[in-house]
Structures are given as C-alpha cells and as structure tokens.
Amino acid sequence: MLLSLDAATVRFGGRAVLDAVDLDVAEHEVVCVLGPSGSGKSTLLRAVAGLQPLSGGRILLDGRDRTGVPAHKRGVGLMFQDHQLFPQRDVGANVAFGPRVRGVGKGERDAEVAQLLELVGLPGAARRAVASLSGGEQQRVALARALAPRPRLLMLDEPLGQLDRSLRERLVVELREMFGRLGTTVLAVTHDQGEAFALADRVVVMRDGRIAQTGTPLEVWQRPADAFVARFLGFDNVAEATVAGTAADSPWGKLPVPEGSPQGARSVLVRPAGVRLVAADAGLPCTVTARTFKGTHVAVHLRPGDGQPRLEAACGLREAPEVGDAVGVEFDAAEIVVLD
Numbered sequence: 001m002l003l004s005l006d007a008a009t010v011r012f013g014g015r016a017v018l019d020a021v022d023l024d025v026a027e028h029e030v031v032c033v034l035g036p037s038g039s040g041k042s043t044l045l046r047a048v049a050g051l052q053p054l055s056g057g058r059i060l061l062d063g064r065d066r067t068g069v070p071a072h073k074r075g076v077g078l079m080f081q082d083h084q085l086f087p088q089r090d091v092g093a094n095v096a097f098g099p100r101v102r103g104v105g106k107g108e109r110d111a112e113v114a115q116l117l118e119l120v121g122l123p124g125a126a127r128r129a130v131a132s133l134s135g136g137e138q139q140r141v142a143l144a145r146a147l148a149p150r151p152r153l154l155m156l157d158e159p160l161g162q163l164d165r166s167l168r169e170r171l172v173v174e175l176r177e178m179f180g181r182l183g184t185t186v187l188a189v190t191h192d193q194g195e196a197f198a199l200a201d202r203v204v205v206m207r208d209g210r211i212a213q214t215g216t217p218l219e220v221w222q223r224p225a226d227a228f229v230a231r232f233l234g235f236d237n238v239a240e241a242t243v244a245g246t247a248a249d250s251p252w253g254k255l256p257v258p259e260g261s262p263q264g265a266r267s268v269l270v271r272p273a274g275v276r277l278v279a280a281d282a283g284l285p286c287t288v289t290a291r292t293f294k295g296t297h298v299a300v301h302l303r304p305g306d307g308q309p310r311l312e313a314a315c316g317l318r319e320a321p322e323v324g325d326a327v328g329v330e331f332d333a334a335e336i337v338v339l340d
Contacts, residue, residue: 002027002185003048003153007057010043018043019209020057025153030179030186032196035206036232041189044206045155048187049078061153077151079142079159085130091117091141092126098149116144119178136167143175147184154179156188160195172198193233197221205229226339227267236312237270243338251308252284256333267339272299274335275313277321283328286311288321302329 003025010018018040025031033041046052048059050071058067066074085094092113099109110126117125120140133141139160146154159175160168172195179186190196196203197217205213205220213225224230227238241250243263248255250268257268276283277300286302289310298320302311311329321327 001025001060002029002062003187004060004063005044005048005057006060008044008047008054008059009056010040010047010052011055016055017209018047021209021211023204023211023214025185025187027152027185028183030176030184030188030199030201031204032188032190032200032202033204033206034190034193034196034232035212036191038208039206040209041206042157043209045078045157045187045189048153049076049155050074051078075149075152077146077149077154078157079146079155080157085138085142085145087130089130090126091122091128091130091133094130094141095126095144095148097145102149112148113144116148117141119147119182120144121174135164136171139171147182153185153187156186156190158190159188160190160192168192168195169198175199205232207232223337224269224339227269230267230269230337230339235269235271236310237272237275238339239268239309241266241268241338243268246333248336248338252304252311252329252331255331255336257336257338258333261338262340269337269339270311270331271335271337272312272314274332275302275311276330276332277313277315277319278328278330280326280328283330284308286327286329288323288325288327291320291323302327304329 001024005021005023007020007022008018009016009020033044035041043052047054050069054067058065095113095116096109099112113126117123120143122140160171176199200217203217203220204211207228213220213229224233230238239251241248243257243261243266246257246259248257248268284304286304288300289303290301292299297314298317300313300315300320302313
C-alpha cells in the first residue's frame, strides 16, 4: 500500500476528532473521503499531510512510518480549496515553485511548467497575472502547482468547492481523466456526494471521527451501510422496520423486500424510484405536498395519513401529479434495501 493509516487518532481537548481510523490507499487509486461538517475528514487529510500531529496510531507511506515527519519532507502534494496561490507571482512562477525548490534548472523548469499548464487546460498562460484569472482558472493553476513536485500522493481539500456547479461538473470529469493518464494516487476530501462519486475509485464515508462505510461509488450508493449513510447520501425514505422473510413491517405498512435480506429489527431504505404512484383508491393513500424539479425527473413529496413518515417519489416529467392531489402508493422490492 502507498498509504496506510493504523489506528490514527487526533484529539482536541480530550475529544477524538479522528478516532482510531484504519485506512489503506493503493498506488494509482483515487479515494474520496465524504462526510458532514465535523466528521473528521479534513483532520484526516491534515494528519496525512503532516499538518496535524497524531495523538495516537501511525501513518505509513510506502510502508515507512511517517508519524512526526514534517510536511515538507513527506513527499506529498496538497491543494487547498482556497487555492493559496502567490498573488505577487505570475502563473508560471506559481507552478514552478515546487521544481525550483527541488533545484531543477531553469530550462527544464520552464518545460515542466509548460507541460503542466497544457495538462490542466491552460496552455500559454505562464505569464498571466494571478489576479486576472477566473475561479476555475485559479483552480487549474493550483492543481498544476500541486502536481509540479511530482508527488507520489496528491491530496485535495474540497478541490472544487468554490466553483459554480456547471464548472465543477466539467472539471471533475477532466480531473478523473487526468489522474488516469498520470497514474496519480489521490486522497481527496469533499462534502459533495456527486463530486466524490464521479471522481473516486473508492469512497469513504466518515461520521464522528470514524469510518462509517467504504466501498466503490456503486457499492456505497446501492447498499448504504446504515441509516446515517443513507440519509447523508440524500435518501429520506428511511424507517425502522421488522423484517420476516421477504416482507418488512414498516410505518408505511407491509413492504416487499428482496430475498436474502437481513432479518429482524432493521432500518429500511425505500429509494424514490421504488415509490410507485397509483390510483388514489389503491395502495397507501397519500397527498402530494410539494414537487421539486430535478432536471431528469420530478421529486414528488407525499404525506401519508395517520402520522406516518413522509415519502419521496421519483416521477417522469409528464406524469408528476400536482400539489394537493390524492394518490395511492405501492412499493417495488427491487428499490428497497434492508440496511445492515
């Protein structure tokens, strides 16, 4: 493994903000750490970078214990969300900072800068002033500067957090392609699930300083580990239920569940796609309370009777009912997950 965290712990005032975390990152792997504010994800990144001392445990790079080794001697690259470019230097001088510190000669340094700017989509920008750059361009320069020292491990802290949505979506695709071409090992921290799922080979979800779940984006999306992960991913249709065979006794009545589901008292996730709207006199009676346009579909918010938890359904653009309409709900077992 290129990077290993062995019971890595960081305490602030007696409280563990990083609580005995074990994590391995293989060479050429892109790992994104997700979690709400205060989950410990940024502390994890800072600890790996050497910017935050450990209270316990170890951090190993290439199998060597790097605990206590200062940041500038760890051979890792770090890009912060606020870019932290040198405003008094032009683009080329910012990118050349790492090679210059390494003692690379001017000719070779200039060639490296040109190559990196080409790589991040800013060819010929070496003489531009930092102040003249847009937010997206500054993000690209910061990335080129982080790559310039040729780090074995590149760490990104909310790499696209300050950019508008359309630019973020475009850059995340470009970053994924670039890391693949370079074979870069990446450890990134973000609160944006879409960004993490588009960028990562593996996703790590954190809660209260611990890892709640790790897996490929598809694994985590299809089978959240528990109710916390499901809700963090944006799924609201989560309730406690008792599973027996292929049925779950839930606040919404009997739900069909896939064969082989865990049995007994469990949390159950019903994906919005599994909430099927039918005639008002069939299924679970509900009232439409709101509609939210999602681009590819409409999220329909439903209020069942008798104090049952609210539901969200995903409907086609033309089939979505109006606010105030009475509808019935049936459930699709293929879109129901019994959480472990």
